Amino acid sequence: MTLLSVENVSKSFAGVRVLRDVSFDVRPGEVLGLVGENGAGKSTVLSLITGLLAPDAGTVRFDGARVHSGIRAWSPHRARAAGIASVHQELSLNPHQSVAENVFLGAWPTRGGLVRHRDLVARARPLLSRVGLDVDPLTRAGRLPLGAQQLVELAKALTGDPRLLILDEATSALDDDQVRAVFRVVDELRAAGKSVVIVTHRMGELFAVSDRMTVLKDGEVVATRERAATDHDDLVKLMVGRELSDMFPPKSKDTAAVPAEPVLTVRGLAVPGSCAGIDLDLVPGRVIGLGGLQGQGQREVLRALFGLRRHSGQIDMDGRPCRLATPREAIRRGIGYVPEDRKTEGLHIAHSVRANLSLPSLRALAPARSLTTVSRRQEARLVAGLVDSMRIKASSPAQEVRRLSGGNQQKVALAKWLPTKPRVLLLAEPTRGIDVGTKRQIYHHLRELADSGMAVLVTSGDTMELVGLCDEVAVMYEGSIVDRLVGAELTEERLVHASVVGQEVTHV
Amino acid sequence: MSVAALRDNRAVWAFGVLGVTWLAAIAFANGFGTVSSVRYLVQTASFLGIVAIGQTLVVMMSGIDLSVSAVVALSAVVCAQVASGSGGAAGILVALAASVVVGLVNAAGLVWLRLPPMVMTLATGTVIAGALLIYTDGSPRSARIPLLDTLANGSVAGIPYATVLWLAIAAAGVWLLHLSRLGRYAFALGTSEPASRASGVPVPVTTLVMYAACALLAGVAGLVLLGFTGTSSLTMGSPYQLLSIASVVLGGTSILGGRGHLLGTVAGALLLTLLTALLAAWNLSEGLRQVTLGLLIIVLLLAYARERRTA
Numbered sequence: 001m002t003l004l005s006v007e008n009v010s011k012s013f014a015g016v017r018v019l020r021d022v023s024f025d026v027r028p029g030e031v032l033g034l035v036g037e038n039g040a041g042k043s044t045v046l047s048l049i050t051g052l053l054a055p056d057a058g059t060v061r062f063d064g065a066r067v068h069s070g071i072r073a074w075s076p077h078r079a080r081a082a083g084i085a086s087v088h089q090e091l092s093l094n095p096h097q098s099v100a101e102n103v104f105l106g107a108w109p110t111r112g113g114l115v116r117h118r119d120l121v122a123r124a125r126p127l128l129s130r131v132g133l134d135v136d137p138l139t140r141a142g143r144l145p146l147g148a149q150q151l152v153e154l155a156k157a158l159t160g161d162p163r164l165l166i167l168d169e170a171t172s173a174l175d176d177d178q179v180r181a182v183f184r185v186v187d188e189l190r191a192a193g194k195s196v197v198i199v200t201h202r203m204g205e206l207f208a209v210s211d212r213m214t215v216l217k218d219g220e221v222v223a224t225r226e227r228a229a230t231d232h233d234d235l236v237k238l239m240v241g242r243e244l245s246d247m248f249p250p251k252s253k254d255t256a257a258v259p260a261e262p263v264l265t266v267r268g269l270a271v272p273g274s275c276a277g278i279d280l281d282l283v284p285g286r287v288i289g290l291g292g293l294q295g296q297g298q299r300e301v302l303r304a305l306f307g308l309r310r311h312s313g314q315i316d317m318d319g320r321p322c323r324l325a326t327p328r329e330a331i332r333r334g335i336g337y338v339p340e341d342r343k344t345e346g347l348h349i350a351h352s353v354r355a356n357l358s359l360p361s362l363r364a365l366a367p368a369r370s371l372t373t374v375s376r377r378q379e380a381r382l383v384a385g386l387v388d389s390m391r392i393k394a395s396s397p398a399q400e401v402r403r404l405s406g407g408n409q410q411k412v413a414l415a416k417w418l419p420t421k422p423r424v425l426l427l428a429e430p431t432r433g434i435d436v437g438t439k440r441q442i443y444h445h446l447r448e449l450a451d452s453g454m455a456v457l458v459t460s461g462d463t464m465e466l467v468g469l470c471d472e473v474a475v476m477y478e479g480s481i482v483d484r485l486v487g488a489e490l491t492e493e494r495l496v497h498a499s500v501v502g503q504e505v506t507h508v
Numbered sequence: 509m510s511v512a513a514l515r516d517n518r519a520v521w522a523f524g525v526l527g528v529t530w531l532a533a534i535a536f537a538n539g540f541g542t543v544s545s546v547r548y549l550v551q552t553a554s555f556l557g558i559v560a561i562g563q564t565l566v567v568m569m570s571g572i573d574l575s576v577s578a579v580v581a582l583s584a585v586v587c588a589q590v591a592s593g594s595g596g597a598a599g600i601l602v603a604l605a606a607s608v609v610v611g612l613v614n615a616a617g618l619v620w621l622r623l624p625p626m627v628m629t630l631a632t633g634t635v636i637a638g639a640l641l642i643y644t645d646g647s648p649r650s651a652r653i654p655l656l657d658t659l660a661n662g663s664v665a666g667i668p669y670a671t672v673l674w675l676a677i678a679a680a681g682v683w684l685l686h687l688s689r690l691g692r693y694a695f696a697l698g699t700s701e702p703a704s705r706a707s708g709v710p711v712p713v714t715t716l717v718m719y720a721a722c723a724l725l726a727g728v729a730g731l732v733l734l735g736f737t738g739t740s741s742l743t744m745g746s747p748y749q750l751l752s753i754a755s756v757v758l759g760g761t762s763i764l765g766g767r768g769h770l771l772g773t774v775a776g777a778l779l780l781t782l783l784t785a786l787l788a789a790w791n792l793s794e795g796l797r798q799v800t801l802g803l804l805i806i807v808l809l810l811a812y813a814r815e816r817r818t819a
Contacts, residue, residue: 308706331708345706348699350766359696359707366689373687416707 002061003028003195004049004164009058011044018044022058022221024214026164031186031196033210036239040435041219042199046168049197050086051079062164085162087153089169089433095142100124102141103156127155130188132181145295146173146340154182165189167198171205172433175294175461183209201433202462203232215239236436247440248468249447252285260284261319263423263455264335266305269313274300275479278313282424282455287446289470290459292499297479298459299340302426305457306330306337331360336417338410340428340459346413347401354383354397356412361419386415391441407438414445424455431465443469463492475499518760519772521812525758526779533782537789547668549781554670555729555736557777559748560755561674561681562725564773565718567756568685569694570701570765571618571625573719575610575633576726576752580745582636583607583730585644588651588740596653600731607727610636611720618719619712640742648741656735670732674774677725681770684721694718698765754805755780760812779808 005025011018019041026032034042047053048060051067051074060067060074062082067074093102100120101108108115109123117138124137133151135144141152150173157165165186171179186196186209200206206213207227214224215238222238262281269278275297282288290298304311307330315322317333324330327337339345347356358365358379365382366374383397390411394404401409410430417425430446431439446469450456460466466473467490475483475498483498485491533540559576566573583603591599610632617628662669685691693714696704705711729748734740753763759776761768783804787797 306706327706328708328710337706339706344700345702348696348703348707348766350699351696355692355695359692359704359709362689362692366692372689373683374689374692 001027003063004197005061006045006049007059007061009045009048009055009060011048011053011056017219019048019055019219022216022219024221024224026195026197028163028195029190029193030211031190031198031209033206033213034197034199034216035206035213035235036216036435040216040239042216043168044219045216046086046166046197046199049079049164050084050166051075051077080160083160083163084166085157085160085164086166086168087150087157087170089172091146091149091153093141093149093152093156095140097141098138099128099135099141099144099152100137102152103127103137104159105156107159124155127158128152130158131155131185132178147175147178147294150174151178151181154185158185163194165194165196167196167200169199169201169433171200171202173294173461178294179205201435201439203235206235207232239436247436247443249444251447252287252450252471260286263318264305265314265316265319267314267316269301269304269311269315271297271300271304271309271311274309275304275476277480279481280457280474282457284423284453284455285450286471287450287456287458287469289466289473290457290476291463291466291473291495292476292482294461296476298476299428301476302337302339302428302457302459305424306335306426308337331420331422334421334423336360336420336422336425338413338417338425338427338430340432342409342413343402347409349402349409350400352398353387353392353394353401353404353412354379356401357383357386357397357416357419360416364419382419386418390415390418390445405435405438407434407442410434410438410442414442418449422454424457425449427456427458429460430458431460431462439465463495467492467495517769518812519769519775520760522759522772522775522779525808525812526775526782529779529782529786533786537786539789540786543666547663547666549785550671550778551668552785553778553781554668554674555733556748556751556755556781557674557774558677558725558729558732560752560759560773560777561677561770562722563752564756564759564761564768564770565681565685565694566625566722567753567761567763568698568765568768568770569714569718570698571715571719572629572753572763573614573722573726574626574630574749575614575636576722577745577747577749578633578636578640579607579610579723579726580730580733580748581640581740581742582610583727584734584740584744585640585649585742587653587656587731587734588649591651591653596655599651599653600655603731604724604727607723607730608720609723611723612716614723615712615716615719619715637742644742646742648739650739651734652738653735656731657738658735660732660735670736673728673732677728678770678774685770690714690717695766698762698767700766751780752777758805758808780805 002025007023009022010020022045036042044053048055054068054074062084094105103124104120109119111119121137128135128137131151131154133148133155135148141149144152150170154170171182174182189196198209210227212224212226213230213235215222215235217239260283262283264282266278266280270276278301290301292298300309303309305324307324307326315324322333343349361382362374365379366372387394387397392411392415393408401412431442446456458470472484472486473490473495474481475485475495477499485494485498539545559580563573563576583606586606587599587603590602614629614632617623618625659669659673664672685694693709696707696709697711697714730745733744755776756773757763758779759768759772761772783801787800792800
């Protein structure tokens with residue numbers, strides 16, 4: 001018996017096959033993990049199920065009925081009515097409306113045609129507590145941290161009491177507690193005989209909740225495995241055909257040998273309401289991590305150092321005090337920033353790869369002596385060099401960035417800083433929602449940049465990433481650094497422990 | 509550029525629609541094929557065209573300038589006034605300087621007071637209109653300035669000077685918007701302000717220059733109009749307010765900014781002038797003319813200049 005079955009489905013976009021003969025099924029009371037690198041076709045398959053797209057060939061059956069047939073076309077609306085709900089990595093909340101309004105968006109409970117706020121709030125409460133969210137339902141959604149907004153999305157998906165819940169990278173912005181809350185919901189659904197399809201790049205999560213896993217590679221199903229019959233390495237091998245061991249590059253060798261002068265010294269950095277008393281030494285050649293649970297002020301440290309947040313404290317560059325009040329000042333002093341929110345802040349997604357890559361370097365490409373006319377030839381050379389060295393996969397430099405895969409977008413967001421020859425590189429969640437292969441490439445790029453004399457500061461919610469990539473990790477809790485891990489101390493256990501110890505100390 | 513790229517380019521569409529409309533006008537209406545009618549058309553289009561080029565600069569950075577009609581009048585009134593005392597050259601310079609100041613004030617309001625462009629420019633425009641009313645008492649003032657007279661009415665090799673000026677300004681605009689560093693910054697700002705700030709785009713300088721340029725061009729249009737009509741009046745700029753925005757959009761530039769080409773605006777201004785002339789030629793009443801023009805603009809927008817749904 002199956003709830004959903006995808007049978008020999010194929011789909012092409014503009015002549016390019018993205019799905020070829022894909023088949024899998026989901027049984028009632030089952031959690032199916034859908035895995036594969038970015039561009040493997042996961043999103044396309046999900047779009048077929050949720051009615052955003054129609055297949056070129058093959059059938060999708062939900063509850064035994066072919067969905068893409070008959071007079072009324074399958075649509076997101078009909079999919080929802082049939083009991084298919086989905087939560088995506090991209091948020092679809094209205095930031096200016098309250099949490100409660102968002103939860104019931106499109107289906108506000110009314111009485112005599114009027115929406116009663118008291119009803120709305122009363123009905124939102126149990127849903128919010130079900131997803132482990134302790135917020136006032138009247139808070140504006142945009143005010144919540146990213147992770148909490150993601151949980152609101154989940155609450156919203158649960159409103160219609162779905163029979164099939166699709167979680168598409170829905171946990172990528174969540175900390176461990178929040179992920180546990182999501183999994184609790186998944187377990188409840190499973191126990192109630194409902195089904196879940198989950199897509200995530202975090203292997204640990206996949207093994208924690210899935211009953212079976214279907215691996216997609218280049219638009220084809222490579223294998224479907226029972227959880228007991230597979231392991232981490234096996235799956236990764238199926239996805240990329242590569243061992244995990246070379247995921248991270250070797251670390252900086254001269255950790256203790258050459259005590260290089262820090263390029264940027266931070267003492268007592270404070271951002272009101274976010275962090276205080278932050279001391280950091282950013283040394284050329286080293287990758288430093290900011291760890292801890294999600295939302296402990298790591299992001300604000302980076303934004304302050306890039307001049308995007310008002311801050312106080314002493315910041316010295318090469319031993320001389322400097323003011324970093326605007327991004328322009330930070331850039332002029334050789335700081336580059338790859339934000340966590342690459343689609344709004346990191347990139348001009350509606351612009352070409354070319355325009356994105358050259359934007360921070362226009363001063364060099366359009367010098368005053370040529371009346372600031374941009375030299376197209378130099379620009380083309382610069383862009384070609386970056387596309388080549390970062391292995392950015394785009395059909396041409398004129399392609400819009402929004403058409404690239406997440407991994408390639410992130411490469412562009414990083415690559416655009418390289419021609420400005422930054423001495424300090426700040427990266428927030430550099431591999432969020434990115435496939436394994438590209439992750440590996442980015443880790444190696446970052447290490448190469450450090451080796452070439454750059455100081456790198458990374459925040460990440462992925463402990464494995466911090467441990468594998470960084471030379472030193474400062475652990476933050478509620479806006480302060482509570483521990484620093486270097487060398488042999490830097491293990492996943494220590495890092496997780498330190499993040500939690502911070503919690504105990506402050507709550508005594 | 510490949511054929512597909514041309515098909516996606518809405519500025520190219522604007523020229524296509526212009527060509528078809530013109531051919532239709534020649535075929536179905538009287539007198540549109542003659543050299544003198546073409547001359548008259550490109551000359552009249554120049555006034556709108558110059559204002560619209562300025563408008564393009566600010567629309568591209570997802571701004572809008574609703575003070576252009578007031579600046580057109582301001583420039584003409586100031587020039588007429590100053591010229592009567594201190595001569596034509598002084599009048600022209602003072603008028604253009606006053607226009608630039610208005611642009612800088614607009615930009616300052618956006619950059620430092622963080623007001624939305626629509627509100628800020630509408631407010632400055634209203635203030636100027638009111639000040640002019642107080643200053644002139646509402647009565648038109650006539651002025652004969654030989655330089656402006658030649659500029660507006662003279663021609664070289666059969667081409668009106670006004671049109672030559674328009675095309676020269678268009679060329680400068682293409683450089684500013686499409687070839688210079690500042691233009692790149694304007695496009696970037698029009699696409700995403702947060703991403704632009706985080707990429708080091710100099711937001712204040714870009715805003716100041718583009719709004720100042722827009723106001724300057726409105727001022728230039730005011731002077732040419734003064735030369736053309738010989739009088740300055742408070743309402744002489746009003747037709748250009750919304751028509752300049754319509755020219756930008758019919759030229760294929762996204763009203764949301766960040767997408768389009770300045771040359772499209774040249775086609776847009778010509779197209780609007782041509783349609784106005786066509787409607788006049790059909791002897792429709794003034795009211796009916798406006799209704800038809802409005803409907804035509806909607807039809808054209810639907811045909812090729814609609815905003816894409818976000819993919």
